[in-house]
Amino acid sequence: MDWPFLFATAKTLLTGVPLTLRLAATSLCAGFVLAVGIAALAGSRFAPARWLAALYVMLFQGTPLLVQIFIVYYGFGQIDFLRASFAWPFLQQAYWCAVLALSLNTSAYGAEIIRGAIAAVPAREIEAARAMGMSGLLLRRRIIWPQALQYGLANYGNEAILLLKATSLASVITLMDVTGLAYRLVSKTYRSEEIFTVAGLIYLALTFVIATGVHLLERRLTPCRRV
Amino acid sequence: MEPIQSATGALSASPVISATGLTKRYGALDVLRGVDLDAHEGEVISILGASGSGKSTFLRCLNLLEVPSGGTLNVLGEDVRFRMKGAERQIADARQVNRLRSQVGMVFQNFCLWSHRTVLQNVMEGPVHVQGRNRHEVREEAEKALDRVGLLNRADYYPSQLSGGQQQRAAIARAIVMRPRVLLFDEPTSALDPELVGEVLKVMQGLAAEGRTMLIVTHEMAFARDVSSRVVFLEKGTVRVQGAPQDLFKGGMDERFDRFVSHFSRQG
Numbered sequence: 112m113d114w115p116f117l118f119a120t121a122k123t124l125l126t127g128v129p130l131t132l133r134l135a136a137t138s139l140c141a142g143f144v145l146a147v148g149i150a151a152l153a154g155s156r157f158a159p160a161r162w163l164a165a166l167y168v169m170l171f172q173g174t175p176l177l178v179q180i181f182i183v184y185y186g187f188g189q190i191d192f193l194r195a196s197f198a199w200p201f202l203q204q205a206y207w208c209a210v211l212a213l214s215l216n217t218s219a220y221g222a223e224i225i226r227g228a229i230a231a232v233p234a235r236e237i238e239a240a241r242a243m244g245m246s247g248l249l250l251r252r253r254i255i256w257p258q259a260l261q262y263g264l265a266n267y268g269n270e271a272i273l274l275l276k277a278t279s280l281a282s283v284i285t286l287m288d289v290t291g292l293a294y295r296l297v298s299k300t301y302r303s304e305e306i307f308t309v310a311g312l313i314y315l316a317l318t319f320v321i322a323t324g325v326h327l328l329e330r331r332l333t334p335c336r337r338v
Numbered sequence: 339m340e341p342i343q344s345a346t347g348a349l350s351a352s353p354v355i356s357a358t359g360l361t362k363r364y365g366a367l368d369v370l371r372g373v374d375l376d377a378h379e380g381e382v383i384s385i386l387g388a389s390g391s392g393k394s395t396f397l398r399c400l401n402l403l404e405v406p407s408g409g410t411l412n413v414l415g416e417d418v419r420f421r422m423k424g425a426e427r428q429i430a431d432a433r434q435v436n437r438l439r440s441q442v443g444m445v446f447q448n449f450c451l452w453s454h455r456t457v458l459q460n461v462m463e464g465p466v467h468v469q470g471r472n473r474h475e476v477r478e479e480a481e482k483a484l485d486r487v488g489l490l491n492r493a494d495y496y497p498s499q500l501s502g503g504q505q506q507r508a509a510i511a512r513a514i515v516m517r518p519r520v521l522l523f524d525e526p527t528s529a530l531d532p533e534l535v536g537e538v539l540k541v542m543q544g545l546a547a548e549g550r551t552m553l554i555v556t557h558e559m560a561f562a563r564d565v566s567s568r569v570v571f572l573e574k575g576t577v578r579v580q581g582a583p584q585d586l587f588k589g590g591m592d593e594r595f596d597r598f599v600s601h602f603s604r605q606g
Contacts, residue, residue: 239446243468333454335497
Protein backbone atom coordinates (compact mmCIF):
# COMPACT_ATOMS: atom_id res chain seq x y z
CA MET A 112 0.00 0.00 0.00
CA ASP A 113 1.27 3.43 -0.99
CA TRP A 114 1.07 5.21 2.40
CA PRO A 115 2.75 8.44 1.34
CA PHE A 116 0.24 8.81 -1.49
CA LEU A 117 -2.70 8.10 0.86
CA PHE A 118 -1.47 10.72 3.33
CA ALA A 119 -0.97 13.25 0.57
CA THR A 120 -4.48 12.51 -0.70
CA ALA A 121 -5.97 12.85 2.76
CA LYS A 122 -4.21 16.17 3.23
CA THR A 123 -5.65 17.48 -0.04
CA LEU A 124 -9.17 16.20 0.57
CA LEU A 125 -9.29 17.54 4.12
CA THR A 126 -9.05 21.06 2.71
CA GLY A 127 -12.52 20.43 1.28
CA VAL A 128 -14.01 19.62 4.69
CA PRO A 129 -14.79 23.25 5.64
CA LEU A 130 -16.82 23.72 2.44
CA THR A 131 -18.64 20.42 2.97
CA LEU A 132 -19.49 21.40 6.54
CA ARG A 133 -20.52 24.91 5.54
CA LEU A 134 -22.87 23.56 2.88
CA ALA A 135 -24.38 21.10 5.33
CA ALA A 136 -24.70 23.51 8.27
CA THR A 137 -26.15 26.38 6.24
CA SER A 138 -28.67 24.13 4.51
CA LEU A 139 -29.59 22.42 7.77
CA CYS A 140 -30.38 25.73 9.47
CA ALA A 141 -32.21 27.30 6.51
CA GLY A 142 -33.97 23.99 5.89
CA PHE A 143 -35.13 23.79 9.49
CA VAL A 144 -36.65 27.26 9.39
CA LEU A 145 -38.47 26.35 6.17
CA ALA A 146 -39.50 23.00 7.62
CA VAL A 147 -41.12 24.67 10.62
CA GLY A 148 -43.10 26.87 8.24
CA ILE A 149 -44.18 23.94 6.08
CA ALA A 150 -45.12 21.87 9.14
CA ALA A 151 -47.19 24.80 10.43
CA LEU A 152 -49.01 24.92 7.07
CA ALA A 153 -49.49 21.14 7.18
CA GLY A 154 -51.09 21.44 10.61
CA SER A 155 -53.28 24.39 9.64
CA ARG A 156 -57.05 24.40 10.01
CA PHE A 157 -57.22 26.03 6.58
CA ALA A 158 -57.44 23.25 3.98
CA PRO A 159 -55.67 25.05 1.07
CA ALA A 160 -52.67 25.61 3.38
CA ARG A 161 -52.52 21.88 4.04
CA TRP A 162 -52.71 21.13 0.30
CA LEU A 163 -49.90 23.57 -0.37
CA ALA A 164 -47.72 21.86 2.25
CA ALA A 165 -48.54 18.41 0.86
CA LEU A 166 -47.69 19.57 -2.68
CA TYR A 167 -44.39 21.05 -1.51
CA VAL A 168 -43.38 17.87 0.30
CA MET A 169 -44.42 15.72 -2.64
CA LEU A 170 -42.44 17.82 -5.14
CA PHE A 171 -39.20 17.78 -3.19
CA GLN A 172 -39.42 14.20 -2.01
CA GLY A 173 -40.54 12.97 -5.40
CA THR A 174 -37.69 14.34 -7.52
CA PRO A 175 -33.96 13.56 -7.29
CA LEU A 176 -31.83 16.06 -5.44
CA LEU A 177 -29.40 16.13 -8.36
CA VAL A 178 -32.19 17.24 -10.68
CA GLN A 179 -33.18 19.93 -8.17
CA ILE A 180 -29.59 21.18 -8.08
CA PHE A 181 -29.47 21.28 -11.89
CA ILE A 182 -32.74 23.18 -12.08
CA VAL A 183 -31.50 25.82 -9.65
CA TYR A 184 -28.01 26.07 -11.17
CA TYR A 185 -28.80 25.89 -14.88
CA GLY A 186 -32.49 26.74 -14.93
CA PHE A 187 -32.82 29.84 -12.77
CA GLY A 188 -30.44 31.82 -15.00
CA GLN A 189 -32.98 31.51 -17.83
CA ILE A 190 -35.72 33.24 -15.87
CA ASP A 191 -35.61 36.98 -16.54
CA PHE A 192 -37.23 38.26 -13.38
CA LEU A 193 -34.81 36.21 -11.29
CA ARG A 194 -31.89 37.70 -13.17
CA ALA A 195 -33.28 41.15 -12.44
CA SER A 196 -33.99 40.45 -8.77
CA PHE A 197 -31.95 41.04 -5.65
CA ALA A 198 -31.33 37.28 -5.47
CA TRP A 199 -29.28 37.17 -8.66
CA PRO A 200 -25.92 38.08 -7.06
CA PHE A 201 -26.43 34.96 -4.94
CA LEU A 202 -27.86 32.68 -7.60
CA GLN A 203 -24.92 33.49 -9.83
CA GLN A 204 -22.71 31.58 -7.41
CA ALA A 205 -22.65 27.82 -7.45
CA TYR A 206 -22.34 27.78 -3.66
CA TRP A 207 -25.65 29.54 -3.07
CA CYS A 208 -27.36 27.46 -5.76
CA ALA A 209 -26.27 24.34 -3.90
CA VAL A 210 -27.38 25.78 -0.55
CA LEU A 211 -30.78 26.70 -2.00
CA ALA A 212 -31.39 23.27 -3.52
CA LEU A 213 -30.17 21.44 -0.42
CA SER A 214 -32.24 23.65 1.91
CA LEU A 215 -35.44 23.20 -0.08
CA ASN A 216 -34.86 19.47 -0.30
CA THR A 217 -34.09 18.91 3.38
CA SER A 218 -36.97 21.17 4.45
CA ALA A 219 -39.47 18.81 2.83
CA TYR A 220 -38.13 15.87 4.83
CA GLY A 221 -37.76 18.03 7.94
CA ALA A 222 -41.37 19.15 7.73
CA GLU A 223 -42.50 15.53 7.76
CA ILE A 224 -40.31 14.80 10.79
CA ILE A 225 -41.70 17.80 12.68
CA ARG A 226 -45.27 16.92 11.77
CA GLY A 227 -44.76 13.36 12.97
CA ALA A 228 -43.11 14.50 16.20
CA ILE A 229 -45.99 16.85 17.03
CA ALA A 230 -48.50 14.11 16.26
CA ALA A 231 -46.64 11.73 18.58
CA VAL A 232 -47.28 13.87 21.68
CA PRO A 233 -49.89 11.91 23.68
CA ALA A 234 -53.34 13.48 23.32
CA ARG A 235 -54.10 12.68 26.98
CA GLU A 236 -51.22 14.77 28.22
CA ILE A 237 -52.41 17.68 26.11
CA GLU A 238 -55.89 17.20 27.53
CA ALA A 239 -54.51 17.21 31.07
CA ALA A 240 -52.87 20.55 30.32
CA ARG A 241 -56.08 21.96 28.89
CA ALA A 242 -58.00 20.76 31.92
CA MET A 243 -55.66 22.89 34.00
CA GLY A 244 -56.39 26.02 31.98
CA MET A 245 -53.53 25.93 29.48
CA SER A 246 -54.08 26.79 25.85
CA GLY A 247 -52.47 28.47 22.86
CA LEU A 248 -48.81 29.35 23.03
CA LEU A 249 -48.42 28.37 26.70
CA LEU A 250 -49.66 24.85 25.95
CA ARG A 251 -47.33 24.57 22.97
CA ARG A 252 -44.32 26.03 24.73
CA ARG A 253 -44.64 24.04 27.95
CA ILE A 254 -46.12 20.70 26.86
CA ILE A 255 -46.23 20.09 23.12
CA TRP A 256 -42.94 21.44 21.75
CA PRO A 257 -40.63 20.04 24.45
CA GLN A 258 -42.08 16.58 23.91
CA ALA A 259 -42.06 16.89 20.13
CA LEU A 260 -38.38 17.82 20.36
CA GLN A 261 -37.70 14.56 22.18
CA TYR A 262 -39.61 12.52 19.64
CA GLY A 263 -38.17 14.28 16.60
CA LEU A 264 -34.55 14.66 17.60
CA ALA A 265 -33.28 11.23 16.51
CA ASN A 266 -35.04 11.50 13.17
CA TYR A 267 -33.74 14.98 12.57
CA GLY A 268 -30.25 13.73 13.40
CA ASN A 269 -30.64 11.14 10.65
CA GLU A 270 -31.74 13.85 8.29
CA ALA A 271 -28.62 15.86 9.18
CA ILE A 272 -26.46 12.87 8.30
CA LEU A 273 -28.27 12.32 5.01
CA LEU A 274 -27.84 16.01 4.27
CA LEU A 275 -24.11 15.92 4.98
CA LYS A 276 -23.69 13.08 2.49
CA ALA A 277 -25.96 14.79 -0.01
CA THR A 278 -23.64 17.81 -0.13
CA SER A 279 -21.30 15.67 -2.23
CA LEU A 280 -23.71 16.28 -5.14
CA ALA A 281 -22.70 19.93 -5.05
CA SER A 282 -19.43 18.86 -6.65
CA VAL A 283 -21.21 18.45 -9.99
CA ILE A 284 -21.82 22.20 -10.13
CA THR A 285 -18.11 22.99 -9.74
CA LEU A 286 -17.87 23.18 -5.96
CA MET A 287 -14.58 21.92 -4.54
CA ASP A 288 -15.87 20.14 -1.48
CA VAL A 289 -14.39 16.81 -0.40
CA THR A 290 -15.96 14.98 -3.37
CA GLY A 291 -15.07 17.74 -5.82
CA LEU A 292 -11.44 17.65 -4.75
CA ALA A 293 -11.41 13.86 -4.93
CA TYR A 294 -12.80 13.95 -8.45
CA ARG A 295 -10.17 16.47 -9.55
CA LEU A 296 -7.42 14.40 -8.01
CA VAL A 297 -8.65 11.28 -9.79
CA SER A 298 -8.60 13.03 -13.15
CA LYS A 299 -4.96 13.96 -12.52
CA THR A 300 -3.69 10.65 -11.14
CA TYR A 301 -6.23 8.01 -12.30
CA ARG A 302 -5.96 6.38 -8.84
CA SER A 303 -9.69 6.42 -8.22
CA GLU A 304 -9.82 3.46 -5.85
CA GLU A 305 -7.51 4.93 -3.24
CA ILE A 306 -8.75 8.49 -3.57
CA PHE A 307 -12.44 7.72 -3.25
CA THR A 308 -11.74 5.37 -0.36
CA VAL A 309 -10.06 8.21 1.49
CA ALA A 310 -12.98 10.51 0.60
CA GLY A 311 -15.40 7.90 1.94
CA LEU A 312 -13.44 7.61 5.19
CA ILE A 313 -13.60 11.38 5.64
CA TYR A 314 -17.42 11.34 5.26
CA LEU A 315 -17.59 8.39 7.64
CA ALA A 316 -15.61 10.32 10.26
CA LEU A 317 -17.87 13.36 9.86
CA THR A 318 -21.09 11.36 10.16
CA PHE A 319 -19.70 9.57 13.18
CA VAL A 320 -19.14 12.92 14.88
CA ILE A 321 -22.67 14.08 14.04
CA ALA A 322 -24.25 10.81 15.16
CA THR A 323 -22.38 10.96 18.46
CA GLY A 324 -23.37 14.59 18.95
CA VAL A 325 -27.04 13.81 18.32
CA HIS A 326 -26.86 10.85 20.64
CA LEU A 327 -25.40 12.96 23.45
CA LEU A 328 -28.00 15.66 22.87
CA GLU A 329 -30.73 13.04 22.97
CA ARG A 330 -29.47 11.69 26.28
CA ARG A 331 -29.41 15.20 27.68
CA LEU A 332 -32.87 16.10 26.46
CA THR A 333 -34.68 12.87 27.29
CA PRO A 334 -33.79 12.03 30.88
CA CYS A 335 -37.28 10.60 31.25
CA ARG A 336 -36.55 7.76 28.85
CA ARG A 337 -33.28 6.82 30.46
CA VAL A 338 -34.80 4.50 33.00
CA MET B 339 -82.25 30.29 52.01
CA GLU B 340 -81.01 33.80 51.45
CA PRO B 341 -77.72 33.81 49.51
CA ILE B 342 -74.88 35.44 51.42
CA GLN B 343 -72.04 37.20 49.66
CA SER B 344 -68.81 35.72 50.96
CA ALA B 345 -65.41 37.37 51.11
CA THR B 346 -64.29 35.63 47.92
CA GLY B 347 -67.16 37.14 46.00
CA ALA B 348 -68.93 33.84 45.53
CA LEU B 349 -72.40 33.23 46.83
CA SER B 350 -71.86 30.79 49.64
CA ALA B 351 -75.29 29.26 49.33
CA SER B 352 -75.15 28.93 45.56
CA PRO B 353 -73.83 25.66 44.20
CA VAL B 354 -70.19 25.31 43.16
CA ILE B 355 -71.33 23.58 40.02
CA SER B 356 -74.82 23.60 38.68
CA ALA B 357 -75.87 21.73 35.55
CA THR B 358 -79.40 22.01 34.22
CA GLY B 359 -80.77 19.84 31.44
CA LEU B 360 -77.29 19.00 30.23
CA THR B 361 -77.29 17.04 26.97
CA LYS B 362 -74.55 15.67 24.78
CA ARG B 363 -74.99 14.04 21.43
CA TYR B 364 -72.41 12.60 19.06
CA GLY B 365 -74.07 12.43 15.68
CA ALA B 366 -77.09 10.18 16.18
CA LEU B 367 -75.95 9.01 19.61
CA ASP B 368 -77.47 10.69 22.65
CA VAL B 369 -74.99 10.21 25.45
CA LEU B 370 -76.58 12.65 27.89
CA ARG B 371 -80.32 13.25 27.73
CA GLY B 372 -80.74 16.06 30.17
CA VAL B 373 -78.81 15.77 33.43
CA ASP B 374 -79.55 18.09 36.35
CA LEU B 375 -77.06 18.27 39.17
CA ASP B 376 -76.12 20.84 41.78
CA ALA B 377 -72.91 20.34 43.72
CA HIS B 378 -72.62 22.43 46.87
CA GLU B 379 -69.54 23.43 48.81
CA GLY B 380 -68.17 20.48 50.79
CA GLU B 381 -70.21 17.82 49.07
CA VAL B 382 -68.58 14.57 48.00
CA ILE B 383 -70.68 13.20 45.18
CA SER B 384 -70.11 9.75 43.74
CA ILE B 385 -71.45 9.33 40.24
CA LEU B 386 -72.24 5.70 39.49
CA GLY B 387 -73.57 3.96 36.45
CA ALA B 388 -72.94 1.17 33.99
CA SER B 389 -70.49 1.78 31.16
CA GLY B 390 -72.25 3.82 28.50
CA SER B 391 -74.48 5.53 31.03
CA GLY B 392 -72.75 8.83 30.27
CA LYS B 393 -71.10 9.36 33.65
CA SER B 394 -67.64 10.14 32.30
CA THR B 395 -69.04 12.35 29.57
CA PHE B 396 -71.03 14.25 32.16
CA LEU B 397 -67.96 14.82 34.31
CA ARG B 398 -65.97 15.97 31.28
CA CYS B 399 -68.70 18.42 30.39
CA LEU B 400 -68.27 20.10 33.77
CA ASN B 401 -64.84 21.45 32.85
CA LEU B 402 -65.69 21.73 29.17
CA LEU B 403 -63.41 18.96 27.93
CA GLU B 404 -66.65 18.07 26.20
CA VAL B 405 -68.90 20.86 25.06
CA PRO B 406 -72.47 20.05 26.07
CA SER B 407 -74.91 20.08 23.16
CA GLY B 408 -77.65 21.61 25.25
CA GLY B 409 -78.57 22.77 28.72
CA THR B 410 -76.97 25.33 30.97
CA LEU B 411 -73.88 25.05 33.08
CA ASN B 412 -72.88 27.29 35.94
CA VAL B 413 -69.41 26.83 37.39
CA LEU B 414 -68.26 28.77 40.46
CA GLY B 415 -71.14 31.18 40.04
CA GLU B 416 -70.44 31.91 36.37
CA ASP B 417 -72.70 30.86 33.55
CA VAL B 418 -70.51 29.22 30.90
CA ARG B 419 -71.07 31.06 27.64
CA PHE B 420 -71.68 29.15 24.45
CA ARG B 421 -72.27 30.14 20.86
CA MET B 422 -73.68 28.28 17.91
CA LYS B 423 -71.63 27.49 14.84
CA GLY B 424 -74.01 25.87 12.39
CA ALA B 425 -75.72 23.13 14.34
CA GLU B 426 -72.80 22.76 16.70
CA ARG B 427 -72.51 24.45 20.06
CA GLN B 428 -69.09 25.86 20.86
CA ILE B 429 -67.35 27.61 23.71
CA ALA B 430 -67.91 31.33 23.27
CA ASP B 431 -65.25 32.64 25.60
CA ALA B 432 -62.06 30.57 25.72
CA ARG B 433 -60.58 32.80 28.42
CA GLN B 434 -63.57 32.24 30.68
CA VAL B 435 -63.16 28.49 30.24
CA ASN B 436 -59.43 28.65 30.98
CA ARG B 437 -60.12 30.70 34.09
CA LEU B 438 -62.71 28.22 35.33
CA ARG B 439 -60.56 25.22 34.49
CA SER B 440 -57.71 26.60 36.57
CA GLN B 441 -60.03 26.45 39.59
CA VAL B 442 -61.53 23.05 38.83
CA GLY B 443 -59.09 20.20 39.46
CA MET B 444 -59.29 17.11 37.29
CA VAL B 445 -57.86 13.66 37.95
CA PHE B 446 -57.96 11.27 35.02
CA GLN B 447 -58.30 7.53 34.75
CA ASN B 448 -54.90 7.26 33.07
CA PHE B 449 -53.11 9.76 35.33
CA CYS B 450 -51.94 11.80 32.32
CA LEU B 451 -48.83 13.13 33.98
CA TRP B 452 -46.53 14.95 31.57
CA SER B 453 -43.93 12.37 30.72
CA HIS B 454 -41.16 14.87 29.96
CA ARG B 455 -41.25 16.40 33.43
CA THR B 456 -40.37 15.05 36.86
CA VAL B 457 -43.03 14.54 39.50
CA LEU B 458 -42.15 17.84 41.18
CA GLN B 459 -42.14 19.68 37.84
CA ASN B 460 -45.53 18.16 37.04
CA VAL B 461 -46.93 19.44 40.31
CA MET B 462 -45.40 22.91 39.97
CA GLU B 463 -46.34 23.44 36.32
CA GLY B 464 -49.89 24.72 36.77
CA PRO B 465 -49.42 27.10 39.71
CA VAL B 466 -46.29 28.65 38.17
CA HIS B 467 -47.26 28.84 34.51
CA VAL B 468 -51.05 29.00 34.53
CA GLN B 469 -51.64 30.92 37.74
CA GLY B 470 -48.39 32.87 37.61
CA ARG B 471 -47.60 32.28 41.27
CA ASN B 472 -44.18 32.71 42.83
CA ARG B 473 -42.00 29.72 42.01
CA HIS B 474 -40.46 29.68 45.47
CA GLU B 475 -43.76 29.51 47.30
CA VAL B 476 -45.17 27.02 44.84
CA ARG B 477 -42.21 24.75 45.39
CA GLU B 478 -42.86 24.65 49.12
CA GLU B 479 -46.54 23.99 48.58
CA ALA B 480 -45.78 21.34 45.96
CA GLU B 481 -43.45 19.53 48.32
CA LYS B 482 -46.09 19.65 51.01
CA ALA B 483 -48.63 18.19 48.60
CA LEU B 484 -46.22 15.44 47.58
CA ASP B 485 -45.46 14.69 51.20
CA ARG B 486 -49.12 14.38 51.87
CA VAL B 487 -49.65 11.82 49.10
CA GLY B 488 -46.51 10.02 50.27
CA LEU B 489 -44.33 10.84 47.28
CA LEU B 490 -41.85 13.40 48.53
CA ASN B 491 -39.05 10.87 48.09
CA ARG B 492 -40.09 10.45 44.44
CA ALA B 493 -40.13 14.18 43.61
CA ASP B 494 -37.31 13.93 41.10
CA TYR B 495 -38.51 10.75 39.41
CA TYR B 496 -40.09 10.74 35.98
CA PRO B 497 -43.64 9.39 35.62
CA SER B 498 -42.40 6.34 33.72
CA GLN B 499 -40.37 5.34 36.78
CA LEU B 500 -43.44 5.16 39.03
CA SER B 501 -46.15 2.58 39.60
CA GLY B 502 -49.69 3.36 38.55
CA GLY B 503 -50.75 4.09 42.10
CA GLN B 504 -47.83 6.46 42.59
CA GLN B 505 -48.59 8.20 39.31
CA GLN B 506 -52.20 8.69 40.32
CA ARG B 507 -51.21 10.07 43.71
CA ALA B 508 -48.84 12.47 41.93
CA ALA B 509 -51.71 13.50 39.66
CA ILE B 510 -53.83 14.23 42.74
CA ALA B 511 -51.01 16.35 44.18
CA ARG B 512 -50.82 18.15 40.83
CA ALA B 513 -54.52 18.92 41.07
CA ILE B 514 -54.57 20.15 44.67
CA VAL B 515 -51.66 22.61 44.42
CA MET B 516 -53.85 24.58 42.03
CA ARG B 517 -56.03 25.26 45.13
CA PRO B 518 -59.15 24.19 43.23
CA ARG B 519 -62.64 25.03 44.46
CA VAL B 520 -63.82 21.64 43.29
CA LEU B 521 -62.10 18.37 42.31
CA LEU B 522 -63.32 16.09 39.53
CA PHE B 523 -62.20 12.45 39.48
CA ASP B 524 -62.80 10.43 36.33
CA GLU B 525 -62.56 6.74 37.34
CA PRO B 526 -59.33 7.41 39.24
CA THR B 527 -58.72 3.78 40.20
CA SER B 528 -60.01 1.94 37.13
CA ALA B 529 -56.61 1.68 35.45
CA LEU B 530 -54.84 0.42 38.57
CA ASP B 531 -53.85 -3.05 39.63
CA PRO B 532 -56.13 -4.16 42.48
CA GLU B 533 -53.39 -3.97 45.09
CA LEU B 534 -52.72 -0.31 44.22
CA VAL B 535 -56.33 0.89 44.44
CA GLY B 536 -56.27 1.26 48.21
CA GLU B 537 -53.43 3.78 48.38
CA VAL B 538 -55.25 6.12 45.98
CA LEU B 539 -58.59 5.78 47.71
CA LYS B 540 -56.92 6.56 51.02
CA VAL B 541 -55.63 9.85 49.66
CA MET B 542 -59.06 10.68 48.28
CA GLN B 543 -60.69 9.84 51.58
CA GLY B 544 -58.32 12.27 53.27
CA LEU B 545 -59.34 15.01 50.85
CA ALA B 546 -63.00 14.33 51.49
CA ALA B 547 -62.43 14.51 55.24
CA GLU B 548 -60.95 17.99 54.74
CA GLY B 549 -64.30 19.18 53.48
CA ARG B 550 -63.28 19.54 49.85
CA THR B 551 -65.93 19.58 47.18
CA MET B 552 -65.49 16.48 45.05
CA LEU B 553 -67.29 14.79 42.17
CA ILE B 554 -66.14 11.24 41.59
CA VAL B 555 -67.02 8.92 38.76
CA THR B 556 -66.18 5.50 40.14
CA HIS B 557 -66.86 1.81 40.27
CA GLU B 558 -65.67 1.53 43.86
CA MET B 559 -68.94 0.75 45.62
CA ALA B 560 -67.45 0.65 49.09
CA PHE B 561 -65.87 4.05 48.60
CA ALA B 562 -69.13 5.51 47.27
CA ARG B 563 -71.02 4.07 50.24
CA ASP B 564 -68.59 5.01 52.98
CA VAL B 565 -67.02 8.27 51.87
CA SER B 566 -69.46 10.20 49.71
CA SER B 567 -72.20 12.45 51.04
CA ARG B 568 -74.39 11.84 48.00
CA VAL B 569 -74.65 9.17 45.35
CA VAL B 570 -75.94 9.91 41.88
CA PHE B 571 -76.90 6.96 39.71
CA LEU B 572 -76.91 7.62 35.97
CA GLU B 573 -78.65 5.41 33.46
CA LYS B 574 -78.86 6.01 29.71
CA GLY B 575 -77.81 9.62 30.04
CA THR B 576 -80.17 10.71 32.80
CA VAL B 577 -80.16 10.71 36.58
CA ARG B 578 -82.11 7.59 37.49
CA VAL B 579 -81.90 8.09 41.24
CA GLN B 580 -79.86 10.01 43.77
CA GLY B 581 -79.65 10.30 47.50
CA ALA B 582 -77.61 9.78 50.62
CA PRO B 583 -75.51 6.62 50.35
CA GLN B 584 -76.93 5.09 53.55
CA ASP B 585 -80.47 5.34 52.06
CA LEU B 586 -79.55 4.11 48.60
CA PHE B 587 -77.31 1.25 49.59
CA LYS B 588 -79.86 -0.04 52.08
CA GLY B 589 -81.79 -1.16 49.02
CA GLY B 590 -85.41 -0.85 48.08
CA MET B 591 -85.19 2.73 46.84
CA ASP B 592 -84.65 1.91 43.20
CA GLU B 593 -84.76 -1.52 41.67
CA ARG B 594 -82.28 -0.69 38.87
CA PHE B 595 -79.79 0.70 41.34
CA ASP B 596 -80.10 -2.36 43.56
CA ARG B 597 -79.47 -4.62 40.59
CA PHE B 598 -76.45 -2.54 39.56
CA VAL B 599 -74.95 -2.77 43.05
CA SER B 600 -75.62 -6.49 43.44
CA HIS B 601 -73.93 -7.07 40.11
CA PHE B 602 -70.83 -5.40 41.50
CA SER B 603 -70.77 -7.24 44.78
CA ARG B 604 -71.14 -10.51 42.91
CA GLN B 605 -68.14 -9.61 40.75
CA GLY B 606 -66.08 -8.22 43.60
